[in-house]
Amino acid sequence: GPHVIVLGNEKGGSGKSTTAMHLIVALLKAGHQVGAIDLDARQGTLSRQVENRRTFAQRNDLRLDLPEMRTIDRARDADTRADAERQERDALSAAMDDLGSCAFVVIDTPGSDSHLSRLGHTLADTLVTPLNDSFLDLDLLARIDHDAKKILSPSVYSQMVWEQRQARAQAGGRPIDWIVMRNRLSHLDARNKRDVGRLLDQLAKRISFRVAPGFGERVIFRELFPKGLTLLDLRESGTGVNMTMSHMAARQEVRALLSEIGHGSEAA
């Protein structure tokens, strides 16, 4: 079956949808058949981005690789919670059947806790968690005593991942390869970056994930949203020296993430 990559982080705005889109396009460019599931139907950022891509291609008569897209909403009209959960399981299961012949399926999850998001997490061969370089974001992974430089306990999101890892193991699934990816890294900010990096390395051992260097804060990661394009769709040369520098660095960052995901599945 497909290699399933889930973008997960209960912390909002960490970069799940942005990373999902760039992984999808990178995998398409590498020649793979790619499926995509948006579990955040209310906001629908990934669905919108892919729809924008399709529209841009049509309006400009272009051939642009597109993923096979599925959008799954929370079950809102069910009479009981058990009914709602069954509807969500069935919808997700049907989507996975539709996408069964894809080499990769990328699943984007909402920045909030829900049964549907948890279901999505159990499907992960690789879980990619983007993270702002910030103590606020770390707070959802672990409670930390900064004076004592000690990790006190796991926090809501790592607890959720732990529970879904258990659920997956009990259903006979192989272990989830969990990658925490630093995102929106500033080019300044030496001390905070170093402090967050150290804490992440400590957490990685405690909570069983590995850290990927991730993406810098770059306008190119967000300014092409209206066209549904990514930097990977642009000509290598970019437009002018500075643009080219950030453009090439961004390309390297996406490649490095893809390679990190690949290493996980080789090791597995």
Next chain:
Amino acid sequence: GPHVIVLGNEKGGSGKSTTAMHLIVALLKAGHQVGAIDLDARQGTLSRQVENRRTFAQRNDLRLDLPEMRTIDRARDADTRADAERQERDALSAAMDDLGSCAFVVIDTPGSDSHLSRLGHTLADTLVTPLNDSFLDLDLLARIDHDAKKILSPSVYSQMVWEQRQARAQAGGRPIDWIVMRNRLSHLDARNKRDVGRLLDQLAKRISFRVAPGFGERVIFRELFPKGLTLLDLRESGTGVNMTMSHMAARQEVRALLSEIGHGSEAA
């Protein structure tokens, strides 16, 4: 009663909790009695920040102004949705009674749609919506046709605000002063910043909010989270020239936001 400031944006990671903390400390420094309500109990970023502040003050034997803090969780154990909603209304109402003698109450809401978050919105005299400088974030305010440069329709979050404005009006409340505040503004990024700015100005007329210049992307807005401090607690001089520049600019940004909020209540 108190002047209620709600931080609202269904888009995650737009800066609600960060802005809430800085408004709270700015108002305390101005000599006001300030109440704070955290409606995002699961993540609890604001509650944690205030708890960190209290701990830091105790450990260092310091006098530090603190808000009167209330944290309200979603009702999870209720038998029916009607029960859950009544529990939430009662809890919020009780918190507002407790804080009745405060000059200001600052309410932080989650980055997701819920009955509790909507209730919080109806209490707003001023609604402050921080927004990343990004088409992705704008997408939750309005569907936009970028080719035609046209606003197609309001999107999920502005629809939600519209409904809560109606609910408040029907309950006899005064109009909500809605301020959309740009956040994490990059010092580079001229074109994207300009494009987003133009769209915001168009949206402001259509959706009835005003735009505040907001905060730049500055490490000082997040690196003091472990101590529960803000830049407003630090000595004016900062630590070194570059630190001082960003420090002073950040101070100005917080002051400008406070003044913008004040203008709204004068006009009202």
